[in-house]
Amino acid sequence: MxxxxxxxxxxxxxxxxxxxxxxxxxxxxxxxxxxxxxxxxxxxxxxxxxxxxxxxxxxxxxTTNPWLVAGLATLMLAVAGYEVMARQRHRLSGPWGYGAGTLSMFLSSFSISVLALLVVVQPTPWYAPQYAIPLLGMLLGNTMTGVAVSLDHLTRQTLDKRLQIEARLAIGQPAIEAIGDIRRDALRAGLIPIVNSMTTAGIVSLPGMMTGQILAGSPPMEAAKYQLMILFLIAAGTGLGSMTAVLLGSNRLFDRRSRLRRDRLGE
Amino acid sequence: MSGLRIEGLTGAGVRADHLHIVAGSCYSLSGPSGSGKTLLLRAIADLDQTDGEVWLDDQARSRLSGPEWRRRVNYLAADSQWWARCVGEHAADWHAPDLVALGFESEVLDWEVQRLSSGERQRLALARALAHAPQALLLDEPTANLDQHNTERVEQLLADWRRDKHGCVLWVSHDPAQQSRVANQHYRIRDGVLEHRDDA
Known part of the structure; x- marks a missing residue:
């Protein structure tokens, strides 16, 4: 057809x-x-x-088999998690190297996809692959970038500013305060791409999805509405994912006695 | 028992079986470079993982959180570190008399860290440590970048601080003359092991 x-x-x-x-x-x-x-x-x-x-x-x-949809979604997440890990110069050691990014993307992309399917788009059944897979893919792809940039920023800055962090710990600052600036910067770095793309959307760039829909024959107004929804979902997903990643990552960099654990960062 | 007391501290490349710095006194710590002086100070401040126990007066380190302990037992690195733009932003409660004693006026708090010399940074790092009202100071060569005049200022300020606040000081120094000027007792570290010095 x-x-x-x-x-x-x-x-x-x-x-x-x-x-x-x-x-x-x-x-x-x-x-x-x-x-x-x-x-x-x-x-x-x-x-x-x-x-x-x-x-x-x-x-x-x-087919519309929910297990097949779930299987493909899991595979997409697994690959995105690997990509995030591969883009880190200094990885968290052990399972966290893979886990921090993957868990953050799972929490953000999956929950927002499910929310969008159940409440916003409402296809029947709600997991209809025509909607679920492209939506999740769009979210994962963008969240992946945000998470990877944030985590990379976090670990790199922590290594660079290790002595400063320890000087702050040495006067009795709690870990959260000692790494607060770095956490803020890492989050900001992860969110810059989506903020930029929302800022220029429709003026400088015609977003990929809208372009695709228009080329495929959709009315421009319908394409614009879909694109807007996707942009909002992406912004929420990227923000949530980057926040989770930065929180998980920075907690992992300190132990219970608020020592900076250099040994938990690779290379 | 008042003062800073170490029992069976091991790990992170150092071993200190016993050390008791009586409140109000200063002990010197010396040893060849790479022997573990800095590691010992970091271990006492709980910046590295170690076994054993450290007490401040009757308070065991393990009963306090890391930040609570380090607020009381302050480690000052040899190379002073700054994280904000202006000097003043690094502490909430600077003590003006300390700044004066170190040769600064209180305008120094508005200065940009970047424009300070390494000697100024080192002196201000000490003032910053004192601004957080610690009970013990672990000083890693606190006068390494200072001329004689400023070295005297630092030594005098710390002597006054010990007397007034009954603070303890563990002072890493290479200079035998300085060791005998500032310290009541002398320790050395060899291959990571702390030992008392009877020769000094």
């Missing part, structure tokens, strides 16, 4: 746009920018992942 006015893309169209990336990679190789290889790998990953997702969703949409 094809909605009216939808222009289908042929493999030839895709190959043409992929050619642009190849050209860029060649250019970067010529200028020895050392980003060409990574760009090609990322493009290849995106191609495989999105085509696979297309196949999976096609199968999923025809």
């Amino acid at each position: 094809t909605p009216e006015g939808l222009i289908l893309l042929s493999p030839y169209d895709l190959a043409l746009s992929a050619g642009l990336v190849l050209m860029l990679a060649g250019l970067s190789w010529q200028l020895s920018l050392e980003i060409g290889g990574r760009m090609l790998i990322a493009s290849a990953r995106a191609t495989v992942q999105l085509l696979l997702l297309g196949l999976v969703l096609k199968a999923l949409f025809s």
Whole structure:
């Protein structure tokens, strides 16, 4: 079933746009920018992942099995958690290296997706994969960035300012006070992208989802409403996720006697 | 028993079986670099994990929270650290007489930390520690960046503080003359183990 006015893309169209990336990679190789290889790998990953997702969703949409939806959601979360960990230069040691980011994303993205499905969008059944999976994906993708940036900022700043933190502890400041500035900065860093994208949405940039809907033939006003909802959900999810991550992370950096535990940070 | 008392402190690379700094007195601590002087001070301040017990008067360290203990037993690092823009923001309750005794006027609180010399920072870090009203001070070479005049100021201020507040001081110093000037008893640390010095 094809909605009216939808222009289908042929493999030839895709190959043409992929050619642009190849050209860029060649250019970067010529200028020895050392980003060409990574760009090609990322493009290849995106191609495989999105085509696979297309196949999976096609199968999923025809069943509406809640367990399959839950399974795919868990897989998405697991991969997002790994990405957050991989982007940390100084990871929390032990299970927290993976756990802090993953737990934060679970608490924020999952709860906000469920809330949006139950209260805002209200498809039947509420876990209908056509709505649940794209919504969760959009939230996870953005929350992931916020969480990764916040955690990275937190651990990096803590290492850099270790002596200052300990000087504050040494005059009797509680851990929360001694790391308060760093926590605030980490949170702010994680929220800058979403604040920026809300600020320029519709003027400088046409958000991806709205673009997609319009290209797929939706009326612009409907696309705008959906995009607004998504932006709000993303802002809430990113904020909640980054906050949780910064809280979990900074608690983990101190022990019960409010000592800064350098040994709980890798490298 | 008044003063700062250490019993069987081990871990974090140091061992101190017994040390009792009587209230109002100052003990010196010396030893080659890398022997663990700083580690011992950090261990007493509970900035590193150790076994054993430390008492301040009749109060056991383990009965207080980390921040409560460190408010009473203040460790001052050799390299003074500052986290806010202006000097004054680093404590709520600066003692003007301490600042004067260290050669500053009270306007110093409006100064930017960045513009201070390392000697000024070191003296102000001591004033900052005293502004938090500790009962014991663990000082890591507190006059390392100071000329003779300012060294005398610091020594005098600490002597007065011990007398007036019955405070205890453990003072890391490399200078034998300074050790005998400021301290009542002398300790040394060798390969992480604290021992009393009979030669001094």
